[in-house]
Amino acid sequence: MKISILSKKLDALYEFDREPVSKNALQGIGNFLGTYAGEHVAGTEFVIGMLFVAHGVSVTDMFVGGLIGNVLAVFSWAFITAPVAVKVRLSLYWQLKKICGSVLVFLYNIVNALMFCFLAGAMVAVSATAVGIPFNVAMPTLSDMYPSSVGWVVTVFGVGAVITTFAILGFEKLARFSKVAAPWMFFIFVAAAISSLPRLGVQTDLSNFWEVARTKIWTGTALPGQSQFTIWHVIFFTWFANAAMHLGMSDLTLFRYAKKWQYGFASAVGMFLGHYVAWISSGILYAAATSDAPGEVAYQAIGIAGALCVIVAGWTTANPTLYRAGLALQVASPGWSRWKVTLLAGLITTLAALFPALVMKLLDFVALYGLVLIPMGGVIFADFYLVKKFGLKDYYAERMKISFNWAAGLTWFILLAAALIMNRVVGTELYFLPLPAWILAVGLFVLLSKIYQKKVV
Amino acid sequence: MKQILQLISLIGLLLTILPPVFFFLGKISHSTQDLLMLLGAVVWFGSAVFWLGSRVKTKED
Numbered sequence: 001m002k003i004s005i006l007s008k009k010l011d012a013l014y015e016f017d018r019e020p021v022s023k024n025a026l027q028g029i030g031n032f033l034g035t036y037a038g039e040h041v042a043g044t045e046f047v048i049g050m051l052f053v054a055h056g057v058s059v060t061d062m063f064v065g066g067l068i069g070n071v072l073a074v075f076s077w078a079f080i081t082a083p084v085a086v087k088v089r090l091s092l093y094w095q096l097k098k099i100c101g102s103v104l105v106f107l108y109n110i111v112n113a114l115m116f117c118f119l120a121g122a123m124v125a126v127s128a129t130a131v132g133i134p135f136n137v138a139m140p141t142l143s144d145m146y147p148s149s150v151g152w153v154v155t156v157f158g159v160g161a162v163i164t165t166f167a168i169l170g171f172e173k174l175a176r177f178s179k180v181a182a183p184w185m186f187f188i189f190v191a192a193a194i195s196s197l198p199r200l201g202v203q204t205d206l207s208n209f210w211e212v213a214r215t216k217i218w219t220g221t222a223l224p225g226q227s228q229f230t231i232w233h234v235i236f237f238t239w240f241a242n243a244a245m246h247l248g249m250s251d252l253t254l255f256r257y258a259k260k261w262q263y264g265f266a267s268a269v270g271m272f273l274g275h276y277v278a279w280i281s282s283g284i285l286y287a288a289a290t291s292d293a294p295g296e297v298a299y300q301a302i303g304i305a306g307a308l309c310v311i312v313a314g315w316t317t318a319n320p321t322l323y324r325a326g327l328a329l330q331v332a333s334p335g336w337s338r339w340k341v342t343l344l345a346g347l348i349t350t351l352a353a354l355f356p357a358l359v360m361k362l363l364d365f366v367a368l369y370g371l372v373l374i375p376m377g378g379v380i381f382a383d384f385y386l387v388k389k390f391g392l393k394d395y396y397a398e399r400m401k402i403s404f405n406w407a408a409g410l411t412w413f414i415l416l417a418a419a420l421i422m423n424r425v426v427g428t429e430l431y432f433l434p435l436p437a438w439i440l441a442v443g444l445f446v447l448l449s450k451i452y453q454k455k456v457v
Numbered sequence: 458m459k460q461i462l463q464l465i466s467l468i469g470l471l472l473t474i475l476p477p478v479f480f481f482l483g484k485i486s487h488s489t490q491d492l493l494m495l496l497g498a499v500v501w502f503g504s505a506v507f508w509l510g511s512r513v514k515t516k517e518d
Contacts, residue, residue, distance in 0.1 A: 180505045184498065187473040195477035195490060204482050302477065303491025305498050 020089035032266035038182035040270030043313035049282030055229035056222030065231040069238025070271040076246035082264030085255030101397035113328035120321040121352030127314030130295025130307040139293035140356030164346025178316035188309040192301040193281035196288035217287040243370025248377035367430040378441025407448035465504035472497025
């Protein structure tokens with residue numbers, strides 16, 4: 001495909017937000033509080049809290065580590081993402097295009113789309129664990145990597161087909177449904193945890209809660225076959241669970257509508273309701289359950305409402321994710337209509353969902369997702385704050401009318417290769433790689449720009 | 458009308474959060490809790506969809 005055609009197709013997709021947001025389109029704090037509360041009480045929360053328990057997180061690790069990690073995540077949105085967003089007021093796509101050029105943005109979009117497909121796949125699998133209950137489908141366990149039964153395959157295909165169909169028919173309506181479901185889902189998380197307390201032996205005056213929490217929930221000892229987590233794992237995982245959105249700068253698209261950079265603190269609502277209370281709640285209900293499947297776990301705690309919540313949570317998370325994947329993939333397809341591309345994204349998503357490893361290794365996948373996209377956030381940060389201070393040109397691709405800024409491209413590729421080596425050869429766990437990757441991206445982009453801009457000029 | 462719907466939605470949320478509290482305190486059975494919570498879900502979705510489901514801005518990055 002010719003670069004000019006590719007560029008035109010990309011621009012057409014994002015046409016409506018080509019210009020910086022105008023003053024009269026700015027939105028109040030309520031919109032941001034609602035968005036964060038809705039987006040971060042999702043299907044993934046059922047799995048993450050449960051996996052922390054499986055990885056032998058202790059009570060202190062969970063409560064203190066989670067608190068520190070969430071505060072750091074909120075600070076990342078407030079002090080890194082939002083200030084750039086309110087000054088530039090452009091979406092991530094346009095910001096990246098000005099810096100990196102069409103071809104590099106295209107590559108970024110494709111990688112992003114595949115990540116979205118896998119994330120949606122995990123949510124299809126989570127929903128399937130609830131849908132399969134009335135049909136007595138054999139549920140996957142923590143150690144299952146491959147499809148565990150024919151029933152599982154059929155259930156996943158059924159759920160995948162329904163979710164894909166709805167994503168094709170109407171993203172808007174389901175986005176509205178997500179907004180309606182979010183407050184109820186949060187109440188369900190808390191309710192299910194309360195309902196699980198008697199099974200764990202917590203007395204009605206809560207006098208032995210911390211004792212039970214220490215000995216039966218967050219025991220500090222990993223389950224067989226699971227790696228042992230420390231407080232550092234909890235802090236870094238919690239901080240970078242949404243790395244693509246804060247340090248990765250994906251939420252420039254959201255905060256460009258903010259009146260002030262301080263609206264970045266609105267992310268605290270999502271973090272503390274979704275990534276603190278909901279994770280703690282799902283840990284409690286997992287400790288009281290006799291299954292590893294989120295649907296079964298929630299059903300044991302609070303019956304049909306619990307299973308319904310798992311289906312809704314998985315569905316409402318998978319739907320926008322699938323939509324965004326379709327949008328990104330549309331650029332790469334040879335003139336396909338939106339429905340065909342969404343169908344393709346749905347097929348990739350459903351095939352991925354067949355493998356329970358995607359759910360049972362969700363912590364690794366979430367960390368990988370952030371790691372892969374975070375260097376480009378470092379590039380945006382460096383281009384905004386540092387490049388001019390070093391006597392270089394910002395928005396280099398736009399100024400020089402180039403389709404591939406090698407300084408940005410090499411920064412991304414080198415850091416991904418370095419991260420791969422650190423993980424595979426040195427054995428550094430994925431959770432600890434996004435922070436150095438972001439910091440190095442900032443420095444490397446400036447350094448490479450110094451060489452590259454001299455060469456091109 | 459909106460206020461009435463919001464009141465009904467609030468009842469839906471109360472039916473979601475209170476039954477587990479009563480179950481924890483030993484006042485109701487597990488099956489009663491499950492039934493009330495299912496009713497809470499129906500009441501919440503049946504009412505909130507009319508006042509909370511307004512158009513939302515989509516993030517397309």
